[in-house]
Amino acid sequence: SGDGSIASQLNYTITGIDAGAGIMAATEEAIEAYGLEGYNLQTSSSAAMTAALAAAYEKEEPIVVTGWTPHWKFAKYDLKYLEDPKGVFGAAESIHTIARVGLETDHPSAYQVLDNFYWEQADMGEIMIAINEGADPADAAAEWVANNQDKVAQWTDGVAEVNGDKLTLVFVAWDSEIASTHMIGQVLEDIGYDVELLSLEAAGMWTAVATGSADALVAAWLPGTHAVYYEDYKEDFVDLGVNLEGAGIGLVVPAYMDITSIEDLNN
Numbered sequence: 001s002g003d004g005s006i007a008s009q010l011n012y013t014i015t016g017i018d019a020g021a022g023i024m025a026a027t028e029e030a031i032e033a034y035g036l037e038g039y040n041l042q043t044s045s046s047a048a049m050t051a052a053l054a055a056a057y058e059k060e061e062p063i064v065v066t067g068w069t070p071h072w073k074f075a076k077y078d079l080k081y082l083e084d085p086k087g088v089f090g091a092a093e094s095i096h097t098i099a100r101v102g103l104e105t106d107h108p109s110a111y112q113v114l115d116n117f118y119w120e121q122a123d124m125g126e127i128m129i130a131i132n133e134g135a136d137p138a139d140a141a142a143e144w145v146a147n148n149q150d151k152v153a154q155w156t157d158g159v160a161e162v163n164g165d166k167l168t169l170v171f172v173a174w175d176s177e178i179a180s181t182h183m184i185g186q187v188l189e190d191i192g193y194d195v196e197l198l199s200l201e202a203a204g205m206w207t208a209v210a211t212g213s214a215d216a217l218v219a220a221w222l223p224g225t226h227a228v229y230y231e232d233y234k235e236d237f238v239d240l241g242v243n244l245e246g247a248g249i250g251l252v253v254p255a256y257m258d259i260t261s262i263e264d265l266n267n
């Protein structure tokens, strides 16, 4: 498979995303734990990572990216997670909804909807794929909400409508969270809130809710990926529980690469 070692074919590079993402800390830990001599973790963004993946995949070139599930890339490309025998990337993750202290008193309807919010990977996937195929995130979210009123009703039934109260939801521009945040924002708009969506880096997102400058986030990857943020702020927010199960993070390569484990990156 090409000349030289896997490491040299990869130019000793793991293509990452934004620096504050938990997957980046986990990857730095993996470089250490697996003794990936000479490797560097390239910091960029979720969008830049998927652009690099598309370019490499097009030419069947070697690439290893910080990957996560759910994500549209698995529907678009033939990819695989590298085995992680040392368990650095942890087991299955869930995505949680986190509200600021005081939200239940100030905006009981929003609190109730956010507390009820729970959906499946396939639901998130529909919106992510529509956005990847060119739809504006707000349009893709509105379309999904319009087509899934039965699911939305499970979150909003019995919740009092409001008249223009302002809400701020914060998120990080990861494809999964662009989808979920636009979707729940649309649901809150539909019951009368004036919702602002604010895209921040991971630390800023957690800080905004913990300081009360934002109302909620639906982008908390737990128990492992965002453990640092959860521990830093645990007295300063309300964990409304899981909104999506069976998520996961790890190192992902195209299936055309004949490696199966993170350990093989040293070959």
Ligand SMILES: C[SH](C)CC(=O)O
Pocket (backbone or CB within 6 Å): 017, 020, 021, 022, 023, 024, 068, 174, 176, 202, 221, 225, 226, 249
């Ligand atoms: C990139 S995953 C959506 C979350 C994280 O790694 O912080």
